[in-house]
Amino acid sequence: MGLAQSLEKVAGTVIAKFGGDVIVRYVTAGTYNTATGALTETTSDSAVKGVLEGVSKGEVSGLIQAEDKRLVVAATDLPSAPGTKDRVVISTVVYQIITVNTVEQEGIAITFELILRG
Secondary structure, three states, rough: OOOHHHHHHHHHHHHHHHHHEEEEEEEEEEEEOOOOOOOEEEEEEEEEEEEEEEEEEEHHOOOOOOOEEEEEEEHOOOOOOOOOHHHHHHOEEEEEEEEEEEEEEEEEEEEEEEEEOO
């Protein structure tokens, strides 16, 4: 077992033990409804454990605001990497994903760090 596989396993175990329940909602653009002028979307939910915390004052910039949250999830718990078009649901509050940072080792994703805005 290589270092990357060991880190995957450790990250998954630690996040499962100390994280809370969250839903990563993958959003796919659907069809355009000419009658309403709206674009329908299809969603797919993945229930996972994640560690949630606020962003630090030093991280506040033009993109990241003081009220934003950081969520860390194990990459092995998700079917694919989330993107900024996707959403996260925590205790019925729906958050928009602002940025996704992938922590990798040897080209293998270990964790995803999502900056969220509610």
